[in-house]
Amino acid sequence: MANKKIKLFSVLLSIAAVLALCSSSSSAEFDEEENSIQRSQLQQENSELQEKRKQTNSQIKEKQKYSKELQQKISELSKKIKESNESIKNLNSEINKKQSKIDSMLLQIDDILELLRKRLRTVHMAGDTSSLEIILGAKSFSDFIDKSEMMKSMSEYDKSLIDSIKGEMSIISKEQKELKTKKKAVENEKNSLEQDKKEINRLSEENTKIIEELKKTSEELDSELKNNEAMQKELEAALEAYNKEKAAQARRERLKQQSGGSEIVVPQSGDEYVWPCPGYTYLTSTFDEWRGVNNHGALDIAEGGIYGAKVVACYDGVVFSTNDTCPHDYGKDSSCGCGGGYGNYVMIDHGNGKISIYGHLSGVTVSAGQNVKAGQLIGYVGSTGYSTGPHLHFEMKYNGVRYDPLTEYN
Ligand SMILES: [Zn+2]
Ligand SMILES: [Zn+2]
Structure with missing residues (x-):
């Protein structure tokens, strides 16, 4: 003893x-x-x-x-x-x-x-x-x-x-x-x-x-x-x-x-962040992945059958920018530079210095100025912009600097 x-x-x-x-x-x-x-x-x-x-x-x-x-x-x-x-x-x-x-x-x-x-x-x-x-x-x-x-x-x-x-x-x-x-x-x-x-x-x-x-x-x-x-x-x-x-x-x-x-x-939120693409968690690219000049700086979520899957707000906030003008979706021959490469996207300001960006969407269901709640539908997975296969590009910034979104899900 x-x-x-x-x-x-x-x-x-x-x-x-x-x-x-x-x-x-x-x-x-x-x-x-x-x-x-x-x-x-x-x-x-x-x-x-x-x-x-x-x-x-x-x-x-x-x-x-x-x-x-x-x-x-x-x-x-x-x-x-x-x-x-x-x-x-x-x-x-x-x-x-x-x-x-x-x-x-x-x-x-x-x-x-x-x-x-x-x-x-x-x-x-x-x-x-x-x-x-x-x-x-x-x-x-x-x-x-x-x-x-x-x-x-x-x-x-x-x-x-x-x-x-x-x-x-x-x-x-x-x-x-x-x-x-x-x-x-x-x-x-x-x-x-x-x-x-x-x-x-x-x-x-x-x-x-x-x-x-x-x-x-x-x-x-x-x-x-x-x-x-x-x-x-x-x-x-x-x-x-x-x-x-x-x-x-x-x-x-x-x-x-x-x-x-x-x-x-980056301040710890203390609240639960919602995964932006419910049901799909496979990451084809992580935050640290080296892209020749710099890091990817975001997550790419892709899995069989993901095209058209729901994309939701990861946290409460206000939509401050969207794009739904890129017609070049899955099936195209090569990437396009629409939406600065994000293709069709949604950007949300969470009011705590943090913003989240959802790229390559096939469709957008919210518009700038709109309040959204965590888990609320904002669009659908696609392959618009700088993309050749259906996936969700999920990016987060704090005071303008990209950080690993996975840290919100520990
Ligand atoms: Zn395009
Ligand atoms: Zn990406």
Whole structure:
């Protein structure tokens, strides 16, 4: 950024130099080479910035795509977690079902034991005390079973009934255990899914941050580019102003020579001059064209199809001289000297020391003393006077001295 400031400063300096040149006409330093170097540096920077911005924008696109993928994964994981929860719920309900079966079987066994006790009390009347005491004292089914000695006193029926319940119970217990194992596995899977989801959420948040940062970078590059372009424009304007002033100085020099040494400064009109032959801008001869003895000192405008084209006043003024007496128009064998060589012409006084002359016209539509406005029709293009092909001779003078009409159209 510091570098930027220095550069901007030097750009402003070169603009100031041009302004100094314009106001004092002394040869203040506008360094054309420096201007060119600065412009090409800015150009170089511009393409680098554009490349960077391009890369950043493509990174943003990539990250946005990644973000979408992550969101997709998160929603897939969420779905799977939901399914796991469903599965756990179902397994729990099955485990509970098994448990209530086991519980009811335990009750069944209790009932059988109770019957057994009753029966043993009856046996007790016959006098087998020791076994009765032990069985009545058994605290639970397992306690009871463990006392295998006591099984002797059970009837075969009771034994096989309990064995059968015990067998069934062990199957159910085994099934229940399997369900619990399965549930544990599903819970583990669910935990791992939740872990994954957490991780992907983290990645997604990180990615969002990166996208925000890239967007910020892109915006910064945008504004740098804008600054850069503004500086380039300023440099170009400085160069243009310098070139314009240089051309104006050359013009002043020329006028000075033409007027025999005294300096003539053509005032800038500040108003828009109208091109005298609308639609036709090709110049077959310019102000400076050397004509053997002196300069052409005017513009010749000629283009295919120009014959008969409208000629208009270039600026407000009063017509002070016209000629429409030359009959020698296009198709003649050689030039004629009618109208002092202008052939049929119109001359307009613009009242500010400037006059304009339109020569070789095929027709004239205004007369001396008439007021005309800029853009008003005054005649038609022809080839009268010192001319062999249709063209408009457009000439301007300031205080009687010819000057380049093009300076009014810069
Ligand atoms: Zn003639
Ligand atoms: Zn001419």
